Structures are given as C-alpha cells and as structure tokens.
Amino acid sequence: MPGHPSTPDAAPGRPSTTPDAAATRPASPRARDTATPWAEKLWAAVRAGDEYAAVDVVTDALGAGLDPEAVLLDVIGAVQFKVGVEWAANRIGVADEHAATAINDRVIATLPRARPATARGRVTVACVDQEWHALPARLVAETLRLRGWHVDYLGAQVPTAHLISHVHRTGPDAVCLSSSLPTRLPLAHTAITAVQAAGTPVMAGGLAFGADGRYARMLGADAWAPDARAAADRLAAGPLPQPTPAHQVADDLVHLADQEYTMVAKSSTRLVRDSYQRMERGFPAMRDYTDEQRERTAEDLAHIVDFLIAALYVDSDDVFTAFLTWTAEVLTARAVPARFLLSGLDLLEEQLRDFPRARRLLDSGRVALAAHA
Secondary structure (H helix, E strand, C coil), rough: CCCCCCCCCCCCCCCCCCCCCCCCCCCCCCCCCCCCHHHHHHHHHHHHCCCCHHHHHHHHHHCCCHHHHHHHHHHHHHHHHHHHHHHHCCCCCHHHHHHHHHHHHHHHHCCCCCCCCCCEEEEEEEEECCCCCHHHHHHHHHHHHCCCEEEEEECCCCHHHHHHHHHHCCCCEEEEEECHHHHHHHHCCCCHHHHHCCCCCCCECCCCHHCCCHHHHHCCCCEECCCHHHHHHHHHCCCCCCCCCCCCHHHCCHHHHHHHHHHHHHHHHHHHHHHCCCCCCCHHHHHHCCCHHHHHHHHHHHHHHHHHHHHHHEEEEEEHHHHHHHHHHHHHHHHCCCCHHHHHHHHHEEEEECCHHHHHHHHHHHHHHHHHH
C-alpha cells in the first residue's frame, strides 16, 4: 500500500490486488464443531509461514478422525476465508495473503485420494477466462474427487476455446465453472453458452454469480451451487438437465439491445484516461504523488469502470454498489479517505451523459457510498 498525501483534497491510491482469499466463501454452516480447533491451529501455522507445521496440522486432524472433506472445507477453507477477512481489514498484507494461499494450496495436496473402483462420472472444473482466483474451484474439484468423481481440474484463467477443446476430447458429464469477480461475468456467459453448444451442461459457482445465484440463472447456466458441498450434493442427486438448443449470448440479456454495454466497454480505456487527467486538474495535491501513487489511482479508476461495465452487462445496480462499498471499507481500514470514489463517479458521469443505464448505476453508487459513510 503506497503512502498517501495527508492533504484533504488528495485522491488516494488503494491496494493493487484483490486477494485470492477474499473470493473464498466462509466455512459451510454444516461445519463440525470439531473442525474449529484444527482451523485455529492451521491459522497459526499459516500466519507463521510454517508450511511444515501446516502439513502436520492437517495430518494430525486426519489422524484424530476428522474426515478429509471436513479437513478440506471446514479447516483449510475456513482458514482461507479468514485470510481474506484479515487482508481486507488491513491486518495482513498482500505478500502475507499470497504466502498463506500458497501454504493452503500445498496442504490440500496432502489429503488422501483413494482411486474409486468405479467413478461416479467425469466432471471438468475450471475458472472462466481471466479469472485468477483458483482456490475456490480447487475446493470444488477436491470435494468431488473425495466423493468418487473423475475430475479434470483445469485451474485458473482457462480460455473458452481451450475449454471447449477439452470438453470435446474428454466428454465430461458436466462442467463446473468458477468465477469470483463480477467483472468476469461477460466472459463467463460466453463460456457457459459455448459449453452448452457442445452438448454439455454447466454448473456455475463462485461469488461472481451472486449470493443467491441470480447471475448464473440470468446467464443460462443449467445449475448453480453456493459452495463445494452443494455442488457435490447436486451432482450426486442426478444428471444436470441437458442444455437447451444452441442460442446466442444476446438471447439471454435483452437489455443489451440498447448497446450501452458495448459502447461503454469499447471506450473503457478512454474513460479511464480522461477521468485521470480531469482528476489531476481537480486535485492539485496529485502533483506531489509518487509514481506508485499515480499508478494506484489509475488502477482505482480502471476498477470502477470495469465494475460499471459488468453492471451494465447484467443490468444490476448491486454489482456496482457492492464493489463500491467493499472498496470503501478497504480504504477506510487503511485510513485512506474513500471520497475519491465519489469524485470518480462524478468524472465518469460527465462523460456518460448519453447513457441512461450508466447514469442510473452511477446514481446508485453515490447513494450506496453516502449510506456507507
């Protein structure tokens, strides 16, 4: 986190990354009470950066009788969620978060993987293109393996064309697509439609699709699951419905006919550049910014534009306002004034006067930030 000017009219920068842990859901409400002490021990090992101690915790938990799925989701998953909470609250840094995620990824590999005599079926688990938060998808993949499925885990950022090639080659019973950031929803929609056109049903999961799965349904997914256990339960309940006949992406979202999403997306680079230049003129203190602070401020504006574009795609105020209030909380935890966000909205509105849906989203953002203040 760069230093920020103390002058009242300074437009601050913010942390440069959204942590992998922030995209991981809290432990399932079905988590066993017996898992909690082990999660606390794993957290201590992770915070100490002690990979060997972390492996020992998992090994000991298994030896004490905790089943592998509970260790995976209620111990490792719970710790990963706490990592995200601690990062957002500014109690750990980005490097700490990355180290913790790497340790958790390593301890997952220590879980037993008995090959079933007969697999339940074959499932592909992948993150959508440009989605780098891989751990939530891995939790799903490992849970399905533990339950006897043949799983092809493709990891983060899988280009849709390569995903489709894999589907044609392996013929899975279903594809589980994971996305944590709403800015990936347009790419998720493309992937869902393409996989379905190949004749394979899609289950969507991850925070990008909404806490209730509303965007999964909106984008035409054949199923949605809020977490790894729910995904495994749904697949165990029976085959997913076969996809509807091939259709175009635009068929699911009639509001895209107004072309606002397309035009704003195409002008995103200009919007960020022009907003930054106007901000420099409006905030004299920016003249004293370091190069890093300038870079962070430009990134902030780019994130605002990215989430505005995603909100236009699904025509959802919630996508935009949730991002703004979350960012305001992150800034506040770092003692950085969040009013910069309001300035960014004002600068964007000046350039988007001919786009009524975009103006509505910007107005909703102001209301949400005012309520948060």
